[in-house]
Amino acid sequence: MTDEFPGKVEMSSEKYDRGMKKFREIDGKGGLRAVEYLEDMVPEIGRYLIEYPFGDIYSRPGLDIRTRELAAIAAMAAMGGCDPQLRVHIHAALNNGATRQEVIEVVLQMSVYAGFPKAINALYTVKDILDKRDSKEKEE
Amino acid sequence: MTDEFPGKVEMSSEKYDRGMKKFREIDGKGGLRAVEYLEDMVPEIGRYLIEYPFGDIYSRPGLDIRTRELAAIAAMAAMGGCDPQLRVHIHAALNNGATRQEVIEVVLQMSVYAGFPKAINALYTVKDILDKRDSKEKEE
Amino acid sequence: MTDEFPGKVEMSSEKYDRGMKKFREIDGKGGLRAVEYLEDMVPEIGRYLIEYPFGDIYSRPGLDIRTRELAAIAAMAAMGGCDPQLRVHIHAALNNGATRQEVIEVVLQMSVYAGFPKAINALYTVKDILDKRDSKEKEE
Amino acid sequence: MTDEFPGKVEMSSEKYDRGMKKFREIDGKGGLRAVEYLEDMVPEIGRYLIEYPFGDIYSRPGLDIRTRELAAIAAMAAMGGCDPQLRVHIHAALNNGATRQEVIEVVLQMSVYAGFPKAINALYTVKDILDKRDSKEKEE
Amino acid sequence: MTDEFPGKVEMSSEKYDRGMKKFREIDGKGGLRAVEYLEDMVPEIGRYLIEYPFGDIYSRPGLDIRTRELAAIAAMAAMGGCDPQLRVHIHAALNNGATRQEVIEVVLQMSVYAGFPKAINALYTVKDILDKRDSKEKEE
Amino acid sequence: MTDEFPGKVEMSSEKYDRGMKKFREIDGKGGLRAVEYLEDMVPEIGRYLIEYPFGDIYSRPGLDIRTRELAAIAAMAAMGGCDPQLRVHIHAALNNGATRQEVIEVVLQMSVYAGFPKAINALYTVKDILDKRDSKEKEE
Numbered sequence: 001m002t003d004e005f006p007g008k009v010e011m012s013s014e015k016y017d018r019g020m021k022k023f024r025e026i027d028g029k030g031g032l033r034a035v036e037y038l039e040d041m042v043p044e045i046g047r048y049l050i051e052y053p054f055g056d057i058y059s060r061p062g063l064d065i066r067t068r069e070l071a072a073i074a075a076m077a078a079m080g081g082c083d084p085q086l087r088v089h090i091h092a093a094l095n096n097g098a099t100r101q102e103v104i105e106v107v108l109q110m111s112v113y114a115g116f117p118k119a120i121n122a123l124y125t126v127k128d129i130l131d132k133r134d135s136k137e138k139e140e
Numbered sequence: 141m142t143d144e145f146p147g148k149v150e151m152s153s154e155k156y157d158r159g160m161k162k163f164r165e166i167d168g169k170g171g172l173r174a175v176e177y178l179e180d181m182v183p184e185i186g187r188y189l190i191e192y193p194f195g196d197i198y199s200r201p202g203l204d205i206r207t208r209e210l211a212a213i214a215a216m217a218a219m220g221g222c223d224p225q226l227r228v229h230i231h232a233a234l235n236n237g238a239t240r241q242e243v244i245e246v247v248l249q250m251s252v253y254a255g256f257p258k259a260i261n262a263l264y265t266v267k268d269i270l271d272k273r274d275s276k277e278k279e280e
Numbered sequence: 281m282t283d284e285f286p287g288k289v290e291m292s293s294e295k296y297d298r299g300m301k302k303f304r305e306i307d308g309k310g311g312l313r314a315v316e317y318l319e320d321m322v323p324e325i326g327r328y329l330i331e332y333p334f335g336d337i338y339s340r341p342g343l344d345i346r347t348r349e350l351a352a353i354a355a356m357a358a359m360g361g362c363d364p365q366l367r368v369h370i371h372a373a374l375n376n377g378a379t380r381q382e383v384i385e386v387v388l389q390m391s392v393y394a395g396f397p398k399a400i401n402a403l404y405t406v407k408d409i410l411d412k413r414d415s416k417e418k419e420e
Numbered sequence: 421m422t423d424e425f426p427g428k429v430e431m432s433s434e435k436y437d438r439g440m441k442k443f444r445e446i447d448g449k450g451g452l453r454a455v456e457y458l459e460d461m462v463p464e465i466g467r468y469l470i471e472y473p474f475g476d477i478y479s480r481p482g483l484d485i486r487t488r489e490l491a492a493i494a495a496m497a498a499m500g501g502c503d504p505q506l507r508v509h510i511h512a513a514l515n516n517g518a519t520r521q522e523v524i525e526v527v528l529q530m531s532v533y534a535g536f537p538k539a540i541n542a543l544y545t546v547k548d549i550l551d552k553r554d555s556k557e558k559e560e
Numbered sequence: 561m562t563d564e565f566p567g568k569v570e571m572s573s574e575k576y577d578r579g580m581k582k583f584r585e586i587d588g589k590g591g592l593r594a595v596e597y598l599e600d601m602v603p604e605i606g607r608y609l610i611e612y613p614f615g616d617i618y619s620r621p622g623l624d625i626r627t628r629e630l631a632a633i634a635a636m637a638a639m640g641g642c643d644p645q646l647r648v649h650i651h652a653a654l655n656n657g658a659t660r661q662e663v664i665e666v667v668l669q670m671s672v673y674a675g676f677p678k679a680i681n682a683l684y685t686v687k688d689i690l691d692k693r694d695s696k697e698k699e700e
Numbered sequence: 701m702t703d704e705f706p707g708k709v710e711m712s713s714e715k716y717d718r719g720m721k722k723f724r725e726i727d728g729k730g731g732l733r734a735v736e737y738l739e740d741m742v743p744e745i746g747r748y749l750i751e752y753p754f755g756d757i758y759s760r761p762g763l764d765i766r767t768r769e770l771a772a773i774a775a776m777a778a779m780g781g782c783d784p785q786l787r788v789h790i791h792a793a794l795n796n797g798a799t800r801q802e803v804i805e806v807v808l809q810m811s812v813y814a815g816f817p818k819a820i821n822a823l824y825t826v827k828d829i830l831d832k833r834d835s836k837e838k839e840e
Contacts, residue, residue, distance in 0.1 A: 013433060038683050041664050041690070044476070045683075049676065052472040053252045056464070063245035067210060071246045074211035075218035075253045078395075080781040081640040082677040085253070104741050105203035106211045112193045113215045113225070115358075115395045116749065117782040123738050123745075130741070153713055178403050181384050181410070184756070185403075189396065192752040196744070218675075220501040221360040222397040244461050255638075255675040256469065257502040263458050263465075270461070293573060318543050321524050321550070324616070325543075329536065332612040333812045336604070343805035350767060351774035351806045355813045358775035361500040362537040365813070385763035386771045392753045393775045393785070473672045483665035490627060491634035491666045495673045498635035498815075505673070525623035526631045532613045533635045533645070535815040598823050601804050601830070605823075609816065641780040642817040 016047060019055025026058065026065055026092050034084065069093035070106050077107050077122035078114035086122060090129050100130060156187060159195025166198065166205055166232050174224065209233035210246050217247050217262035218254040226262060230269050240270060296327060299335025306338065306345055306372050314364065349373035350386050357387050357402035358394035366402060370409050380410060436467060439475025446478065446485055446512050454504065489513035490526050497527050497542035498534035506542060510549050520550060576607060579615025586618065586625055586652050594644065629653035630666050637667045637682035638674035646682060650689050660690060716747060719755025726758065726765055726792050734784065769793035770806050777807045777822035778814040786822060790829050800830060 023032070038045045058068060069092045076086040093103050107126055111119035163172070178185045198208060209232045216226040233243050247266055251259035303312070318325045338348060349372045356366040373383050387406055391399035443452070458465045478488060489512045496506040513523050527546055531539035583592070598605045618628060629652045636646040653663050667686055671679035723732070738745045758768060769792045776786040793803050807826055811819035 013435070015433070015435075035680070038680070038687060041683065041687055042668055045668075048472070048476060048671070051476075052468070053676065056468060056471075057249055057252055060245060060248075062239070062241035063249075067207060067242070068245070068249060070207055070211055071214035071249060072253060074214040075250060076677065078215035079218050079254060082253070082681070084681070085677040099202070101202035102207070105200060105208070108200075108742055108745075109197055109203075109208060109211060110215060111395075111748070112197055113212060113222070113395045113397060114219060115391075115393045115398075116753065117393060117776065117779075117785040118395075120735070120738070121782070121784070123741065127738060127741055153715070155713070155715075175400070178400070178407060181403065181407055182388055185388075188391070188752070188756060191756075192748070193396065196748060196751075216397065219397075222401070224401070225397040248462055248465075251468070251675075253675045253677060255671075255673045255678075256473065257496065257499075257505040257673060258675075260455070260458070261502070261504070263461065267458060267461055293575070295573070295575075315540070318540070318547060321543065321547055322528055325528075328531070328612070328616060331616075332608070333536065336608060336611075337809055337812055340805060340808075342799070342801035343809075347767060347770060347802070348805070348809060351770055351809060352813060354771035354774040355778035355810060356537065359778050359814060362541070362813070364541070365537040379762070381762035382767070385760060385768075388760075389757055389763075389768060389771060390775060392757055393772060393782070394779060477669055477672055480665060480668075482659070482661035483669075487627060487630060487662070488665070488669060491630055491669060492673060494631035494634040495638035495670060499638050499674060502673070519622070521622035522627070525620060525628070528620075529617055529623075529628060529631060530635060531815075532617055533632060533642070533815045533817060534639060535811075535813045535818075537813060538815075595820070598820070598827060601823065601827055602808055605808075608811070613816065636817065642821070644821070645817040 013051075015051050015055035017055075018059050019050040019053070022059045023050055023054040026054075026069075026096055027088070034088075064097075066093065066097040069096055070098055070102060073103060073122075074106050074110060077110045078118060080114075080118045080121065083125055086125050087129060090126060094133070153191075155191050155195035157195075158199050159190040159193070162199045163190055163194040166194075166209075166236055167228070174228075204237075206233065206237040209236055210238055210242060213243060213262075214246050214250060217250045217258060220254075220258045220261065223265055226265050227269060230266060234273070293331075295331050295335035297335075298339050299330040299333075302339045303330055303334040306334070306349075306376055307368070314368075344377075346373065346377040349376055350378055350382060353383060353402075354386050354390060357390045358398060360394075360398045360401065363405055366405050367409060370406060374413070433471075435471050435475035437475075438479050439470040439473070442479045443470055443474040446474070446489075446516055447508070454508075484517075486513065486517040489516055490518055490522060493523060493542075494526050494530060497530045498538060500534075500538045500541065503545055506545050507549060510546060514553070573611075575611050575615035577615075578619050579610040579613070582619045583610055583614040586614070586629075586656060587648070594648075624657075626653065626657040629656055630658055630662060633663060633682075634666050634670060637670045638678060640674075640678045640681065643685055646685050647689060650686060654693070713751075715751050715755035717755075718759050719750040719753075722759045723750055723754040726754070726769075726796055727788070734788075764797075766793065766797040769796055770798055770802060773803060773822075774806050774810060777810045778818060780814075780818045780821065783825055786825050787829060790826060794833070 032046055032049065035045050035049060042048075058065070069089055072089040073086065073093055076082040076089060090103055094100065103126055104123070107122045108119060110122065172186055172189065175185050175189060182188075198205070209229055212229040213226065213233060216222040216229060230243055234240065243266055244263070247262045248259060250262065312326055312329065315325050315329060322328075338345070349369055352369040353366065353373055356362040356369060370383055374380065383406055384403070387402045388399060390402065452466055452469065455465050455469060462468075478485070489509055492509040493506065493513055496502040496509060510523055514520065523546055524543070527542045528539060530542065592606055592609065595605050595609060602608075618625070629649055632649040633646065633653060636642040636649060650663055654660065663686055664683070667682045668679060670682065732746055732749065735745050735749060742748075758765070769789055772789040773786065773793060776782040776789060790803055794800065803826055804823070807822045808819060810822065
């Protein structure tokens with residue numbers, strides 16, 4: 001994917017540039033690819049997902065990215081019904097300084113606040129991602 | 141409150157002792173006081189809240205207490221409807237190494253995952269707690 | 281309150297009559313009083329709350345009212361955010377053969393499926409109702 | 421309240437200006453007042469609530485404001501736990517071409533999708549607002 | 561599918577007839593087909609889904625069907641976990657005067673109230689339906 | 701599966717033994733098998749799922765297992781997003797004295813409290829399980 005989103009009106013804005021820079025720091029490549037599929041319906045969707053979440057929120061000082069990603073995982077696991085986004089944030093946490101154990105611990109802890117079913121369901125997602133990362137490493 | 145819970149059958153268990161020790165490290169005094177009110181209905185309630193959450197989960201290595209408390213705040217804010225527990229965990233986060241800014245950041249970030257209403261409602265709770273802690277400090 | 285709802289068009293229907301009969305068996309007096317307040321906005325509101333929930337669902341054979349009320353309490357406690365309705369169903373359970381202990385047990389059990397905060401919040405509601413019923417009994 | 425938010429860095433941006441213009445069209449005065457209270461914690465909060473929700477989303481063509489506000493009411497009522505925001509959007513709907521009956525109908529309809537408790541709770545909020553608007557009109 | 565539901569006891573009722581008429585106006589054929597599968601367990605299920613939702617609620621004056629369907633979409637998208645029903649209501653909205661853009665806008669707007677994950681997940685469902693309707697049109 | 705969980709430190713505890721005994725009474729074989737898959741990430745997961753839910757909660761007197769399982773089904777159906785756990789509890793209810801009709805009734809009743817979509821979705825899960833149990837019986 002390129003930086004070329006439709007709906008470029010404000011592409012020169014500081015917020016978009018700052019957001020895209022932050023987004024790349026955190027998610028590397030990939031990440032927005034899933035949203036490209038929605039661009040014929042909402043051409044601005046990539047811009048929306050970059051500007052407020054990354055240009056505004058993730059660019060704020062006062063909380064490190066590793067903790068932000070673990071907090072995102074906590075929220076997704078506790079709310080349920082966000083499996084694709086949970087996956088993105090598990091990868092992002094692991095790519096930004098969180099250990100595998102930390103990801104597991106945050107999800108397991110959700111059994112206390114959101115009940116065992118939500119925690120167990122999210123642990124399955126963690127397991128699936130860790131297994132895929134393992135088999136990818138072996139290939140290399 | 142004392143350690144004297146009704147339902148002492150397993151009070152000598154390692155898990156309860158470990159949980160109570162961890163609980164005191166994290167919450168200091170207070171904390172369980174709110175639950176004492178429920179003990180005539182469920183005499184074991186204090187034990188339940190100590191053993192699994194603190195004796196099992198919070199006693200696990202692999203994730204520091206500050207991050208655990210910020211993850212708890214993320215979950216409570218994102219789910220909504222847990223104001224008393226959100227309050228307990230905001231205090232616990234601040235008492236275990238999280239800065240005020242970190243607490244604010246985690247809650248604000250929930251606007252991305254759970255929408256603005258849940259995030260704004262939880263920011264009001266944060267504000268209320270910070271104000272109370274300020275006026276308490278001034279008194280001292 | 282009387283049976284005189286506005287929107288009587290179908291008041292002679294079997295469903296409404298059956299529903300009102302079932303409703304009176306379960307809730308006695310009271311119950312719909314809270315909804316009367318909404319009748320200037322939705323004159324049919326009382327009829328809607330009688331016909332489908334009581335005329336259709338609660339009138340079905342195959343599950344006793346005590347279990348239906350305990351299931352309602354489980355759902356309200358687990359979902360959260362339904363305090364007025366949780367109260368109605370706690371009274372209804374107690375008035376239809378459930379013991380106080382059974383109500384407490386169902387709510388406590390929700391800690392496993394919906395997390396401790398939702399269960400604790402609902403236990404406070406149970407406590408409040410049991411205390412009020414106690415002081416009412418003493419007066420008599 | 422004035423347009424003078426702290427965190428003015430991007431205040432000259434097209435998005436903020438467009439958002440503030442749209443916000444004023446929809447909410448008139450009031451509205452952001454509630455958020456001012458949070459500005460010592462998050463000086464940018466007003467800007468965040470203007471830029472993405474109003475500068476981006478509400479400024480999009482393709483859906484009229486009346487329908488947008490009724491959709492917001494549907495979502496708040498169905499999710500529950502957003503009473504302050506539900507209030508803001510009921511006022512906004514009424515101020516932007518929705519009739520009282522339309523607001524009532526949308527909320528009542530939520531009984532089908534989100535259950536009677538959520539719908540009844542939100543109808544109480546509607547009732548409270550309509551009563552206040554009535555007594556305000558009488559005063560004038 | 562025929563009108564022949566089991567559990568016909570009240571089939572001659574005004575409510576059922578009115579509901580079925582309204583249902584056909586809105587959903588055309590299809591629609592209830594999915595529920596037929598459940599009739600050996602709950603023979604009355606089709607009647608329940610016709611009478612209260614269509615015979616009572618959707619038959620009320622005061623809100624047009626296009627807006628009712630957009631409100632239903634808003635609620636489903638914001639709550640999450642209702643994909644089959646979201647699909648039914650997207651079709652119903654498009655068949656009752658809502659434009660594709662209006663459906664997209666309502667769902668996108670949910671990012672503000674319910675967070676980006678719920679909105680993105682529902683946008684995928686919208687996309688899938690629009691693509692299927694396109695390829696169906698081409699075939700014809 | 702055997703009783704041989706990793707993380708045996710407290711395996712000799714009364715709570716674990718009592719929990720495992722209760723678990724076997726209720727779920728027979730199977731049940732924990734799904735969780736074994738998670739043991740390389742959280743070796744203690746089986747112990748956690750036995751000790752608090754079964755050793756503490758399900759072992760409490762004051763509510764029969766049949767009602768506990770129907771309450772669990774009510775909660776899962778009403779919350780949504782817990783399909784694997786809903787399945788486990790439908791089997792457990794049927795294996796502990798609940799009739800098929802009782803399971804169906806509890807789920808159908810959730811349409812009143814949690815809306816039609818959640819109830820319909822859970823009825824599909826009930827249907828799938830009943831069909832599988834039927835075809836299994838025929839084989840035997």
